[in-house]
Amino acid sequence: GQNIDQPTEMTATEGAIVQINCTYQTSGFNGLFWYQQHAGEAPTFLSYNVLDGLEEKGRFSSFLSRSKGYSYLLLKELQMKDSASYLCAVIDSNYQLIWGAGTKLIIKP
Amino acid sequence: IAGITQAPTSQILAAGRRMTLRCTQDMRHNAMYWYRQDLGLGLRLIHYSNTAGTTGKGEVPDGYSVSRANTDDFPLTLASAVPSQTSVYFCASSGTGTDTQYFGPGTRLTVL
Numbered sequence: 001g002q003n004i005d006q007p008t009e010m011t012a013t014e015g016a017i018v019q020i021n022c023t024y025q026t027s028g029f030n031g032l033f034w035y036q037q038h039a040g041e042a043p044t045f046l047s048y049n050v051l052d053g054l055e056e057k058g059r060f061s062s063f064l065s066r067s068k069g070y071s072y073l074l075l076k077e078l079q080m081k082d083s084a085s086y087l088c089a090v091i092d093s094n095y096q097l098i099w100g101a102g103t104k105l106i107i108k109p
Numbered sequence: 110i111a112g113i114t115q116a117p118t119s120q121i122l123a124a125g126r127r128m129t130l131r132c133t134q135d136m137r138h139n140a141m142y143w144y145r146q147d148l149g150l151g152l153r154l155i156h157y158s159n160t161a162g163t164t165g166k167g168e169v170p171d172g173y174s175v176s177r178a179n180t181d182d183f184p185l186t187l188a189s190a191v192p193s194q195t196s197v198y199f200c201a202s203s204g205t206g207t208d209t210q211y212f213g214p215g216t217r218l219t220v221l
Contacts, residue, residue, distance in 0.1 A: 031207060045210075048209060101149060
């Protein structure tokens with residue numbers, strides 16, 4: 001079966017750095033997305049990786065290693081508004097988007 | 110409007126009733142999707158449509174039907190609601206099947 005694993009919950013301190021990991025086992029790979037979802041709201045797009053390496057976008061960066069079936073989302077200079085769930089999703093060989101259950105990130109002052 | 114709208118925002122429904130959740134996008138996206146999101150389970154695909162006039166089944170299609178008569182609208186119908194269909198329902202769209210998906214605000218449905 002297809003599977004995406006993320007930690008259920010993480011806690012970090014305001015101003016610090018946090019890395020949220022995602023490992024996947026899917027039938028093929030055509031790209032990986034990270035989305036942010038605040039409580040009670042819709043998911044919003046953060047990043048997309050299809051090639052190995054690091055993609056940087058402001059305070060957020062996303063890394064992909066296709067050979068290891070692994071990605072991480074790095075959040076720097078954490079702010080209270082970064083408290084949210086972070087969803088990892090992979091496009092499989094059938095071009096279906098497979099979603100992880102999400103990581104709830106709690107930021108403490 | 111800009112983006113995706115869903116209606117209603119929330120609904121309490123008696124078991125056995127028929128219900129249609131509405132979704133409209135104005136981005137001229139070809140692909141549209143319906144997901145349900147339950148605590149601890151993440152987003153699960155119910156049905157999708159790659160282009161107007163075509164639909165397909167996702168991971169959890171039973172008890173749901175969709176239609177795609179035009180590019181903009183993608184309604185989801187529960188023919189006879191059951192309590193296990195209590196969930197938050199999100200509609201999404203993308204330019205193509207591999208493009209970034211953009212989500213509507215969601216419909217919170219409670220079936221009693």
